[in-house]
Amino acid sequence: MNNVLFVWGDATPLAAELSKPIKRVSVEFGIPNVGPNSLTLWRSDGTGLRLHTEMHDVALKREVGVLNFEHVSALRPGETLVDIASFQDRIVVSKLLIHESGTSAESGVVLKASSGEEIVIVAGAYPYSLAILGVASIPHIFEPEYPIDLYTRVPLT
DSSP: OEEEOOBOOOSSOHHHHHTSOOSEEEEEOSSTTSOOSEEEEEOTTSOEEEEEEEEEEEETTEEEEEEEEEEEOSOOTTOEEEEOSTTSSOEEEEEEEEEETTEEEEEEEEEEETTSOEEEEEEBSSTTOEEEESSOOOTTSOOBSSOGGGSEEEEOO
């Protein structure tokens, strides 16, 4: 089986970055009525971790979205900012895997607060979009690429 991994180019383990307390998130929509194209997790020190989707061909006329992560230090124009109270303490991180055409792809993450609340971020139904659950009630914010019960949830270490 082929594996398509998260895109992360930093020396710090991704699990360590994703488990840092979150003060707020920002969501960016590129095209109306299509899922968001990025989400940024903002920390109290002003740094952020931006997530977006990259598409990977896994078979003829079949592609899957895989999450890409990058450090950022400023909001983009037009991003919607949401305060997140429950995620300012310990966060447990899992990854969501999708199995398609002989390939296992790291397509999403689940962030679980000590209160039990979760934020789910996974590749969206539209190419290069995200599906986000647990952040805000915005139209088209949670439309995953595959039905959510088809993803395998695995601890991110």
